[in-house]
Amino acid sequence: MSTALHKDDRVIDLGRAHLVAMKELCSSLVYAALLTDDGFEVVRLTKSEIDGGRYASMASSMQALSEAVARELRIGSGEYTIIASQSGHVVQLRVPGHPLVLSALFDNDETLGKALASSRQTAEKIAAVLTAVP
Amino acid sequence: MAEHVILFAGPMGSGKTTAIETLSDIEVVATEAANTERDIVDKPTTTVALDYGEIVLGDEEKVRLYGIPGQRRFDFMWSILRERAEGMILLVNNDAPDAIATMIEYLDEFGELYERGGVVIGITRTDISRTPAVADYSRALAKARPGLVVPVLGIDPRSAEHMRMALMALIINIEMRETWSTREAETV
Amino acid sequence: MIGEGVDLYGGRRRGSLRGWIVEQQTALHNDISTERDAVENEQPVGWTSAAIAVHSILQIPIPMFLRLEPAGFGPITIDFRHHAFEWGTSLRDFPDEPATVLVETEPTTATEPPIFALPGQDLDRLLWTMGLHSFQDDRAFWLRPGDHYRLTRWPDLTSLDHTIDQMRMIAMLGNISLSVDQLAEAADVELAVAQRLVNALSLMGVIDSAIEAQARPVDAPAPAPSRGLFSRLRAKLGL
Numbered sequence: 001m002s003t004a005l006h007k008d009d010r011v012i013d014l015g016r017a018h019l020v021a022m023k024e025l026c027s028s029l030v031y032a033a034l035l036t037d038d039g040f041e042v043v044r045l046t047k048s049e050i051d052g053g054r055y056a057s058m059a060s061s062m063q064a065l066s067e068a069v070a071r072e073l074r075i076g077s078g079e080y081t082i083i084a085s086q087s088g089h090v091v092q093l094r095v096p097g098h099p100l101v102l103s104a105l106f107d108n109d110e111t112l113g114k115a116l117a118s119s120r121q122t123a124e125k126i127a128a129v130l131t132a133v134p
Numbered sequence: 135m136a137e138h139v140i141l142f143a144g145p146m147g148s149g150k151t152t153a154i155e156t157l158s159d160i161e162v163v164a165t166e167a168a169n170t171e172r173d174i175v176d177k178p179t180t181t182v183a184l185d186y187g188e189i190v191l192g193d194e195e196k197v198r199l200y201g202i203p204g205q206r207r208f209d210f211m212w213s214i215l216r217e218r219a220e221g222m223i224l225l226v227n228n229d230a231p232d233a234i235a236t237m238i239e240y241l242d243e244f245g246e247l248y249e250r251g252g253v254v255i256g257i258t259r260t261d262i263s264r265t266p267a268v269a270d271y272s273r274a275l276a277k278a279r280p281g282l283v284v285p286v287l288g289i290d291p292r293s294a295e296h297m298r299m300a301l302m303a304l305i306i307n308i309e310m311r312e313t314w315s316t317r318e319a320e321t322v
Numbered sequence: 323m324i325g326e327g328v329d330l331y332g333g334r335r336r337g338s339l340r341g342w343i344v345e346q347q348t349a350l351h352n353d354i355s356t357e358r359d360a361v362e363n364e365q366p367v368g369w370t371s372a373a374i375a376v377h378s379i380l381q382i383p384i385p386m387f388l389r390l391e392p393a394g395f396g397p398i399t400i401d402f403r404h405h406a407f408e409w410g411t412s413l414r415d416f417p418d419e420p421a422t423v424l425v426e427t428e429p430t431t432a433t434e435p436p437i438f439a440l441p442g443q444d445l446d447r448l449l450w451t452m453g454l455h456s457f458q459d460d461r462a463f464w465l466r467p468g469d470h471y472r473l474t475r476w477p478d479l480t481s482l483d484h485t486i487d488q489m490r491m492i493a494m495l496g497n498i499s500l501s502v503d504q505l506a507e508a509a510d511v512e513l514a515v516a517q518r519l520v521n522a523l524s525l526m527g528v529i530d531s532a533i534e535a536q537a538r539p540v541d542a543p544a545p546a547p548s549r550g551l552f553s554r555l556r557a558k559l560g561l
Contacts, residue, residue, distance in 0.1 A: 004170040037167035038180050039207060057207040061183035064165030068183075072163065099168040138551060191554050251497065264441050267405075272475035283496040285476040296480050298559050299489075303479065305552045306493040314498040 005100060006040040014129050015043040022122040028110030029118075030088060034126070035059055037099040059092060059103040066092075080116060091119045096127045136195040139218045140304070142185070143244065144225035145236055146204035147175035149258045149291035151185050153225060154199045156297045158187025171205075180204075184211060197301075209243075216244060221252035221304045225291065226271075229263035234274045241279065251282065251311030254304040256289035256296075368392075372423045373456035373525055376400070376449065377464055379427070380527060387428040387437060392420035398448065399438055403430070406442030413483075416451050446526055450482045453522025459514035461502070462521040469531040470499040471520055477528055486561055487511050490552075491519055495529060 005011045015034040023029045023045060033044040033052065039060035044052045066081040080093035089112060092103040102123045106115040142150040155162050165183035169175070185201030200215050202208070222244055226237045237255060241248050255275075257268050272286045285303040289296045372390050379386050379402060388400040395417060398409040436442075456462065473495040491509045494500060500508065506516035523529045 006170065036170050038170055038182055039167070039205075040170060053207065054210070057182075058210060060167060061165070061203075061208065061211060064167055064183045068163050068165050099170075189555070189558065191558050195554070197551075197555070267444075268478045269405075269446070269475065276475065283473050283475060285496075286478070287476070287480045288478050289480060298561065299480055302486070302552065302555060302559070302561065303476075303489060303493070305555055306490055307496065309550055309552055310490075310493040310497045314494075 004036070004040070005098075006036050006042045010133055011130065012043050014133075015126060018122050018126050018129075019043065019045050021125075022104070022118055026106070026110065026114065026118045028106045028108075028115070029104060030107050031105040033059065033103050034095070035101050035103065037063075037101065042100065055103075059101060063092060063094070063101050080119070082112070082116075084112075089115065091115050093119060093123055095123045095130070098127060098130050100126070100130075102126070138195075138197045138220050139215075140197060140199050140301070141215055141219045141222040141244075141247075142199065142201040142225065143212070143222055143240055144204055145227065145230055145240075146171070146180055147177060148204065148225040148227040148230070149256075149289075150201040150204065150225055151181055153223065153256075153289075153291035153297055154185050154187040154201050156291060156294055157189060157199060157301065159190050160188050162187045182208065184215065212243065216247070219247060219252075221250075221254075221308050222247050223254050223256055223300055223304060225256045225258050225289070227259040227262075228257050228266065229259050233257075234266060234271055237271060238274065238278050241275075248279070248284065249282070251284060251307045252304070253284050254300050254307070255284065255286045256291070256300050257286065258289055258291055260288045261290075368420055368423055369452050369456040370458075372425055373452055373521075374463060375425045375427070376452070377462070377525055385430045385432050385434075387430055389424075389426040389428070391424040391426075392417050393422045394420065400445060400448070401430075401436055401438065401442065402445070403432065404436060404440055404442065405445045406436075406438075406440065407445050407448050408438040408442050409448075413447055413451050416455070418455055444478075444481060446477060447481055449526045450477060450522050453525035454518050456525075457518075457521055459517055461517060462524055465520070465524060465531060466533065468501065469533060470501050471495055471505075471523070471529045471531050472499040473523070473529055475528050477523070477526060486556060487515065488519055491516060492523070495523070499532065 019032045019034065022032060029045070031045060031050060033056055034042040035056040036042060037060060039057035041052045041056035062081060067078045070076065070078040080091060083090040088105055088107045090103060090105050092101060094101055102119060104115070104119050142153055144150055151162070151164060163186040165181055165185070166179035167182045169177055169180040171180070181201060181203045183203070185199075187199040189197040189199065191197065200219070202211050202215055224237065224240050224244070226233050226240075230236055241253065244253065247253055255271060257271060260268070268286055268288045275284070275286065285300070285307060287296070287300055287303065289300055291297065375388065379388060385403050388402070390398040390400070392398075396410045398407055400407045461467070473492060476492060476496065479489060479492075487509055491505055491511070494505060494508055502516050502520050503513065505520070506513045509516065520529065524531070
């Protein structure tokens with residue numbers, strides 16, 4: 001049986017590298033996590049007051065519920081999910097072709113458009129690298 | 135609109151999603167994700183938010199069936215749905231390691247529902263593992279939580295007959311407990 | 323095979339084990355109130371004799387086999403150590419009132435191998451069916467007039483042929499102590515229906531009984547309203 005993604009050092013390392021790169025491009029990024037479909041944290045950018053394991057579970061629930069709503073409404077597969085709050089917004093989307101989700105928290109200094117763009121870019125880059133990994 | 139919320143709880147692989155599919159009048163809304171813990175329970179997917187089904191009793195009344203994820207890391211979903219629930223069907227698979235202890239843990243988690251008599255315990259996969267016997271669960275329950283008797287049934291979640299029986303037993307036990315609690319209060 | 327055995331105190335018992343069981347039955351009969359005198363003088367027949375034998379055996383801590391042979395049917399073998407039985411006839415074909423049921427006991431030991439392939443069938447299923455068909459509509463001999471009953475565990479209804487009324491009565495007994503009269507009134511069933519259920523539950527060992535003074539009896543409620551969720555669900559599911 002192949003190693004689960006959240007226990008695979010190669011996946012963890014490349015995930016971390018891309019989250020760091022995302023932070024360098026987007027200073028408003030407060031927190032980001034890469035997680036498995038079923039709610040295990042692969043890697044996160046540290047924000048000490050967040051329970052990373054618990055957040056990964058919640059993010060996977062949110063991803064699954066969003067996709068269930070999209071199916072129910074017959075509006076195609078979900079592209080991304082946004083939670084807009086007073087102090088920031090969470091952008092969440094799948095890593096294409098892999099059972100992984102990228103979830104990122106931006107503060108209100110960032111426009112939503114740029115937050116979406118950088119999240120999508122990062123997810124696509126992670127997907128491309130993972131696909132190339134044997 | 136009158137609505138009644140029934141939870142389906144229990145460890146991963148105990149048959150919650152299947153049980154709701156068996157009872158539901160509508161196609162079940164599922165939130166399945168690829169399971170990375172196949173060493174624990176060997177199934178390809180697992181519920182990560184909730185399952186949702188319905189029994190429609192009329193234009194103005196429904197029984198809403200919510201299946202919650204079995205893994206403890208999703209216990210925030212337990213908290214959310216527990217608030218709304220009238221009763222719970224707790225499914226425990228008989229081939230799980232220490233299944234009786236697992237049952238007690240879940241009952242501790244949903245103690246308030248249990249105290250209202252709002253729990254039926256369904257023991258699944260008794261065809262895979264014949265022990266413990268269904269009566270052993272009752273005895274353990276009597277020891278751990280004396281004074282309250284709830285239905286403990288051997289169940290196949292694929293069986294419409296079994297699931298209907300479990301649901302009926304749950305509802306009648308809740309109703310009887312409400313009836314007698316009121317009367318005892320009046321008598322005292 | 324009936325032979326000499328060991329009594330509860332470790333000494334050799336004189337006479338047969340069956341004779342000892344009959345002694346116990348007689349002692350039980352002597353405790354029953356005078357209104358049962360006419361019944362006490364009759365010899366129990368059919369499933370009633372079998373139920374008395376089973377109940378007696380379940381009260382004694384000696385490992386035992388029991389063979390029952392209803393007239394016209396093959397033998398039922400019970401191994402109490404494993405709470406199991408074996409019978410070539412399905413319980414769906416259970417004869418309601420066989421002319422006779424032969425009863426034969428055989429002591430065993432805790433370590434003797436089973437006499438049929440385990441797991442066999444769950445003994446509760448046989449006790450439920452037998453309990454419902456014994457004593458006609460009367461109280462089982464070991465129950466006392468005026469007793470109040472309280473469930474100690476639910477029988478596994480998915481493995482027992484039962485009615486909705488029986489489920490309702492079981493739920494009642496799970497939540498409050500009731501006499502048979504109170505149970506029948508609360509469930510809006512005939513007294514005989516409630517009595518047969520209590521007989522069966524008692525034979526299965528899933529109810530406790532207490533005399534009226536020790537129970538905390540309450541007035542039986544009116545029959546369950548037909549407007550509750552249970553009734554609507556029952557109608558929807560066609561039960």
